[in-house]
Every structure is written in structure tokens, then in C-alpha cells.
Amino acid sequence: MLYPDPAAANRALSALWHWPHFTVRELSCRCGGRFCSGEYWHDAEFLDALEGLRARAGRPLVLTSGHRCAGWNAAVGGAPLSRHKQIAADIQIAGHSRHQLLAAAIGAGFTGLGLARSFLHVDRRARPARWYYPGSERLWIQ
Numbered sequence: 001m002l003y004p005d006p007a008a009a010n011r012a013l014s015a016l017w018h019w020p021h022f023t024v025r026e027l028s029c030r031c032g033g034r035f036c037s038g039e040y041w042h043d044a045e046f047l048d049a050l051e052g053l054r055a056r057a058g059r060p061l062v063l064t065s066g067h068r069c070a071g072w073n074a075a076v077g078g079a080p081l082s083r084h085k086q087i088a089a090d091i092q093i094a095g096h097s098r099h100q101l102l103a104a105a106i107g108a109g110f111t112g113l114g115l116a117r118s119f120l121h122v123d124r125r126a127r128p129a130r131w132y133y134p135g136s137e138r139l140w141i142q
């Protein structure tokens with residue numbers, strides 16, 4: 001479900017928020033007001049999986065991207081049908097073993113896995129998919 005800004009999302013969701021390692025704000029659009037007011041897409045199952053990933057990783061996850069409004073998704077070169085236009089997360093790899101982070105994401109139930117140089121993209125899609133970004137493949141093949 002889409003909320004127009006973090007304040008609206010927090011008003012609606014604070015009483016039932018039970019994902020202690022994540023906030024509405026860090027998952028909201030980061031266009032900084034260029035295209036939206038900080039839209040947030042709420043998906044409880046996504047957050048459950050993210051907490052599961054956090055538990056398996058055993059250390060904090062730094063998210064570099066969450067929901068993106070259409071304008072921001074286009075501005076950062078996202079695919080037209082990117083899952084970020086609903087909810088997906090890019091997780092910074094620094095501070096983690098990339099292969100352990102990938103295994104944790106799979107174990108937590110993520111089915112869309114984008115293997116980049118500096119981050120791991122995760123989402124939950126009906127048909128599993130895994131892909132590399134330009135120049136990232138050699139880092140993941142061992």
C-alpha cells in the first residue's frame with residue numbers, strides 16, 4: 001500500500017510496526033522532494049523477510065535504496081518495471097561477506113536477487129530471478 005510521505009505512513013502504521021531494525025523513512029523514496037514527498041510503499045511480508053535477512057546476517061543492514069517514485073526510478077536509471085516502484089531494497093555489501101549475505105537473503109525468502117559490486121538488491125517476486133550488473137559478475141563467481 002502506498003503512502004504519500006513518511007509522516008502519513010508513520011501515523012497509519014506506528015501502532016502496528018513490529019520490524020525493529022527498519023524504519024519507514026529509510027525505505028521511503030529518496031528523491032528529496034524532486035518528484036514526490038517521500039512516498040512509502042508498505043508490504044508487511046517484505047518487512048518480515050527483511051527482518052529475517054537481518055537476523056541471518058547477524059549485523060546491521062545499510063539500505064541504499066528502498067521505494068522509488070516513478071520520477072526517481074527513472075532519474076537513477078532503474079528499469080521501467082523495477083520492483084523499487086513498489087518495494088525492494090538495495091543492501092550495502094560493505095561490512096558483510098557477499099556470499100553470506102546472498103545466502104541469508106535466499107534463506108529469508110527473497111526471490112529477486114540483483115548481484116551488484118557494492119550492493120545486493122532484494123525483492124519478493126512470484127517468478128524467481130537473479131542477475132548481475134555491469135562489471136559485477138566476477139565478484140560473485142567463485
Ligand SMILES: [Zn+2]
Pocket residue numbers: 029030031032033034035036037038039068069070071072
Ligand atoms: Zn520520490
